[in-house]
Amino acid sequence: MAMxxxxxxVRHSVDVAPETPLLWVIRDQLRLTGTKFTCGIAxxxxxxxxxxxxxxxxxxxxxxxxxxxxVTTIEGLSPDGTHPVQLAWMELDVPQCGYxxxxxxxxxxxxxxxxxxxxxAEIDAEITNACRCSTYHRIRKAIRVAAASISARGGAL
Amino acid sequence: xxxxxNFSRRGLLATAAAVTGALVIGxxxxxxxxxxxxxxxxxxxxxxxxxxxxxxxxxVAPDDTVTVRIAQTELGQGVWTSNAMMVAEELQCDWSKVRxxxxxxxxxxxxxxxAWTLNVMGNGATDPNGGGEPxxxxxxxxxxxxxxxxxxxRMRTNAAASVKDGRYYLQLxxxxxxDRLLLAAAKLWAVPVEEVSSVNSVITHRGSGRxxxxxxxxxxxAETPHPNPQRIRIKPPSEWTLMGTxxxxxxxxxxxxxxxxxxxxxxxxxxxxxxxxxxxxxxxKVKSYDFERIRNEPGVISAIQFPIPDPVLIRGRIFGxxxxxxxxxxxxxxxxxxxxxxxxxxxxxxxxxxxxxxxAALIASLDEPGTVxxxxxxxxxxxxxxxxxxxxxxxxxxxxxxxxxxxxxxxxVADNRVDIWIGDQSPQETRRSAAQITGIPEENVYLHMCHxxxxxxxxxxxxQAEQAIxxxxxxxxxxIHLLWTREEDFINTTFRSIGVAxxxxxxxxxxxxxxMDVRTATDAEAPGATAGFDIAARYFAPNYRFSTHSGRFxxxxxxxxxxxxxxxxxxRESFMDELARAAGKDPxxxxxxxxxxxxxPYRADMIKALDIAAEMSGWGTKLPExxxxxxxxxxxxAEAGGHATISAQVHTVSISRDGKVRLERVDVAHDEGFGLxxxxxxxxxxxGQVTWFYNDAMYQECNVTEGRIAENNxxxxxxxxxxxxxxxxxxxxFKTGHWLDGMGHDRGLSIQxxxxxxxxxxxxxxxxxxxxRNHDLTWT
Numbered sequence: 001m002a003m004x005x006x007x008x009x010v011r012h013s014v015d016v017a018p019e020t021p022l023l024w025v026i027r028d029q030l031r032l033t034g035t036k037f038t039c040g041i042a043x044x045x046x047x048x049x050x051x052x053x054x055x056x057x058x059x060x061x062x063x064x065x066x067x068x069x070x071v072t073t074i075e076g077l078s079p080d081g082t083h084p085v086q087l088a089w090m091e092l093d094v095p096q097c098g099y100x101x102x103x104x105x106x107x108x109x110x111x112x113x114x115x116x117x118x119x120x121a122e123i124d125a126e127i128t129n130a131c132r133c134s135t136y137h138r139i140r141k142a143i144r145v146a147a148a149s150i151s152a153r154g155g156a157l
Numbered sequence: 158x159x160x161x162x163n164f165s166r167r168g169l170l171a172t173a174a175a176v177t178g179a180l181v182i183g184x185x186x187x188x189x190x191x192x193x194x195x196x197x198x199x200x201x202x203x204x205x206x207x208x209x210x211x212x213x214x215x216x217v218a219p220d221d222t223v224t225v226r227i228a229q230t231e232l233g234q235g236v237w238t239s240n241a242m243m244v245a246e247e248l249q250c251d252w253s254k255v256r257x258x259x260x261x262x263x264x265x266x267x268x269x270x271x272a273w274t275l276n277v278m279g280n281g282a283t284d285p286n287g288g289g290e291p292x293x294x295x296x297x298x299x300x301x302x303x304x305x306x307x308x309x310x311r312m313r314t315n316a317a318a319s320v321k322d323g324r325y326y327l328q329l330x331x332x333x334x335x336d337r338l339l340l341a342a343a344k345l346w347a348v349p350v351e352e353v354s355s356v357n358s359v360i361t362h363r364g365s366g367r368x369x370x371x372x373x374x375x376x377x378x379a380e381t382p383h384p385n386p387q388r389i390r391i392k393p394p395s396e397w398t399l400m401g402t403x404x405x406x407x408x409x410x411x412x413x414x415x416x417x418x419x420x421x422x423x424x425x426x427x428x429x430x431x432x433x434x435x436x437x438x439x440x441x442k443v444k445s446y447d448f449e450r451i452r453n454e455p456g457v458i459s460a461i462q463f464p465i466p467d468p469v470l471i472r473g474r475i476f477g478x479x480x481x482x483x484x485x486x487x488x489x490x491x492x493x494x495x496x497x498x499x500x501x502x503x504x505x506x507x508x509x510x511x512x513x514x515x516x517a518a519l520i521a522s523l524d525e526p527g528t529v530x531x532x533x534x535x536x537x538x539x540x541x542x543x544x545x546x547x548x549x550x551x552x553x554x555x556x557x558x559x560x561x562x563x564x565x566x567x568x569x570v571a572d573n574r575v576d577i578w579i580g581d582q583s584p585q586e587t588r589r590s591a592a593q594i595t596g597i598p599e600e601n602v603y604l605h606m607c608h609x610x611x612x613x614x615x616x617x618x619x620x621q622a623e624q625a626i627x628x629x630x631x632x633x634x635x636x637i638h639l640l641w642t643r644e645e646d647f648i649n650t651t652f653r654s655i656g657v658a659x660x661x662x663x664x665x666x667x668x669x670x671x672x673m674d675v676r677t678a679t680d681a682e683a684p685g686a687t688a689g690f691d692i693a694a695r696y697f698a699p700n701y702r703f704s705t706h707s708g709r710f711x712x713x714x715x716x717x718x719x720x721x722x723x724x725x726x727x728x729r730e731s732f733m734d735e736l737a738r739a740a741g742k743d744p745x746x747x748x749x750x751x752x753x754x755x756x757x758p759y760r761a762d763m764i765k766a767l768d769i770a771a772e773m774s775g776w777g778t779k780l781p782e783x784x785x786x787x788x789x790x791x792x793x794x795a796e797a798g799g800h801a802t803i804s805a806q807v808h809t810v811s812i813s814r815d816g817k818v819r820l821e822r823v824d825v826a827h828d829e830g831f832g833l834x835x836x837x838x839x840x841x842x843x844x845g846q847v848t849w850f851y852n853d854a855m856y857q858e859c860n861v862t863e864g865r866i867a868e869n870n871x872x873x874x875x876x877x878x879x880x881x882x883x884x885x886x887x888x889x890x891f892k893t894g895h896w897l898d899g900m901g902h903d904r905g906l907s908i909q910x911x912x913x914x915x916x917x918x919x920x921x922x923x924x925x926x927x928x929x930r931n932h933d934l935t936w937t
Contacts, residue, residue, distance in 0.1 A: 021488065036610070041871075043871040081410060090405070090410060090413060093841065095412040097608070098233065099419060128878050132561045136882035
């Protein structure tokens with residue numbers, strides 16, 4: 001069935017079964033391939049994107065749940081890769097294989113929107129994405145760098 | 158499914174046309190179809206253009222942008238950057254204008270390597286001025302296991318050997334191109350070449366002060382042969398200016414914006430998707446399937462049965478046969494195949510296998526003669542008369558690599574041409590597979606290389622390419638993107654073999670070993686079975702015997718990060734802790750003394766590693782109750798006197814009374830040999846492997862039930878998250894007198910024995926079977 005989706009501020013009309021996971025509409029229909037498929041069962045978080053600023057695991061959200069809401073993917077985070085989290089990721093040279101990093105970054109942006117200066121315990125509780133290369137050590141440092149930069153520019157994302 | 162949004166197919170065509178326009182001048186290119194020319198933004202595969210190519214590795218554009226061809230696959234290890242650094246060091250170009258690009262595996266099928274790449278200069282692994290491995294020049298030049306003498310030589314990405322095997326000819330490639338750029342400038346100015354030099358892509362004539370740039374003379378350089386390429390020398394570490402500095406990885410910007418192109422991201426005009434089910438019992442195949450039941454499902458086009466992939470094409474491993482469903486979208490194909498009845502034809506013997514009977518067979522094999530690898534002195538008589546014998550039996554489970562990107566490949570088979578878009582760790586092997594399966598010659602096989610969403614020991618090989626080529630060959634003219642589910646990725650992978658070991662030592666009255674007998678067992682096909690124990694004991698015993706034993710099981714085994722070393726280090730270093738504790742001695746000083754008693758070529762480096770790690774960690778200082786430190790040695794090649802990498806790590810571990818393990822701190826002393834190409838990448842590899850092997854120690858296992866792998870997704874095969882990452886990872890590099898043996902594996906594997914010993918120190922319980930989550934870690 002035809003549905004209207006707003007992704008990264010652009011309206012799209014897609015004709016798919018309403019139970020199709022949002023992930024596959026984003027990747028196959030809209031060709032926004034920064035959002036990744038890994039486990040398909042909401043375990044790993046590689047498919048994380050935002051619906052109305054909340055991180056969700058798009059492999060397990062039906063496309064129908066996004067109708068009428070604002071979907072943001074890694075491609076919509078900034079026009080030129082200069083979001084404070086992206087800059088912090090580059091400063092710390094975080095990614096290795098990089099496959100999980102779109103989802104990781106979207107989870108971290110979601111956390112920083114709610115908690116601009118999170119504690120270690122909040123990071124531990126909220127960032128539950130898996131990284132097989134285990135870049136966690138640099139991720140924590142990069143979250144600190146991003147938080148400092150957000151604080152320097154007024155304290156909110 | 159239809160698409161009516163503002164995503165523009167015209168945009169895709171425009172991109173393709175722009176690329177094609179630049180391509181038609183290539184003399185060796187056949188006319189390409191739209192899909193064959195597809196080249197989205199972010200793609201890193203060879204564009205096969207030849208504008209101002211100085212040599213096969215170096216292309217200089219008029220604006221001084223330098224494209225460096227990379228013959229290895231970027232899978233997170235940093236090869237995209239380190240290979241480019243090795244070329245750029247010698248080229249003396251502006252590093253900020255270096256753009257890596259995958260080398261063409263197709264060209265590699267048609268052109269031979271320049272003669273100057275064929276021999277390694279210098280005196281082997283301990284010569285700082287040389288190219289490294291002395292035997293390199295005699296390695297097999299025709300077989301895929303060796304170093305072929307085709308254009309890009311070794312295109313495999315394995316054994317953490319990209320720097321070790323590639324350094325000398327990548328440096329040579331940069332030097333050859335630089336010499337020719339200088340010659341071109343000298344020719345232009347009609348001055349002797351000795352009077353011109355270059356820095357950062359700017360060429361200067363010493364006498365006149367005239368300058369030009371690489372970009373301005375590149376065309377002339379492309380036509381100027383090197384007068385004496387066999388005389389090119391490469392810079393030793395003392396002259397490096399770029400190599401040895403911490404450089405951020407060139408692929409990182411694309412990986413924080415979602416623009417990096419992995420195999421899974423490839424969308425071609427006219428492309429269809431395939432979802433797969435393979436027989437979950439290896440060696441099994443499809444008996445029947447009922448396509449009629451799903452024929453009318455949305456988007457479904459067809460189903461194709463495929464045979465067990467030819468083992469010859471995948472290093473002898475036997476997977477399962479299966480069936481692929483082709484549909485307009487992958488989700489449609491996957492939904493449909495889940496509904497399709499499939500009956501399997503399973504070899505009865507394979508279906509009776511389970512973890513318990515496999516492990517029992519291996520343990521039984523330890524009492525058979527096995528293959529004796531080392532036998533020094535007379536172990537038997539010492540054990541007969543020894544007053545004190547320590548014996549321990551250890552085990553490790555089957556482990557997959559479990560990369561994040563599920564296996565996939567996109568293949569278009571045309572009348573006399575095959576195009577493959579894939580993240581692949583051995584494009585030369587995949588090129589051969591395509592030729593074998595389709596009957597189209599290798600010279601007409603084109604691989605469009607993508608980044609790989611994790612490798613960890615050749616995850617980029619395996620039957621995804623072979624399955625996709627088979628399916629696409631049955632659908633000639635249509636690009637087919639075959640993608641596994643996570644569960645299929647677990648089925649279609651090779652595993653690190655299950656392993657067991659029995660170690661025995663006879664101790665003298667002071668607790669020093671006077672005899673040591675090491676018996677290890679794995680699947681007979683498992684690579685790396687002799688790691689860590691072969692040639693000579695790393696810890697001295699005057700009588701030393703090492704034998705390998707095996708059984709033969711149907712689970713396909715292969716190389717996983719570290720190959721044989723992680724299991725063997727777990728056995729060896731755990732046993733050293735047990736011996737030290739039996740002797741009442743400090744495990745650090747006990748190791749130190751036993752290494753000092755050997756005559757191993759790098760024993761001083763091993764002692765240095767232990768000393769530095771112990772010092773860094775505050776070894777011997779008091780820790781709170783419930784916290785312990787443990788130390789272990791990590792080495793590859795310490796016995797041989799050639800390339801080697803040596804490190805030691807101390808792990809500080811706490812365990813709560815209810816049994817929760819916390820890695821508090823890691824102190825790493827790490828060999829940097831004559832020099833590291835990109836120390837930042839090495840730090841990242843160490844940090845990542847700490848957690849990789851923490852997962853091996855604590856959580857990960859694959860069990861076999863009725864011949865199938867039981868754990869096949871991340872709900873049962875567990876990965877730790879950021880909350881378990883240690884707060885401190887401290888790394889100290891120390892120089893040694895040899896070239897290194899790679900960083901992408903074998904770092905951090907000491908965490909296995911170190912957690913075992915910390916558990917022992919805190920709880921009083923000694924566990925010898927991984928992973929530790931299966932054991933009671935509580936204490937009072």
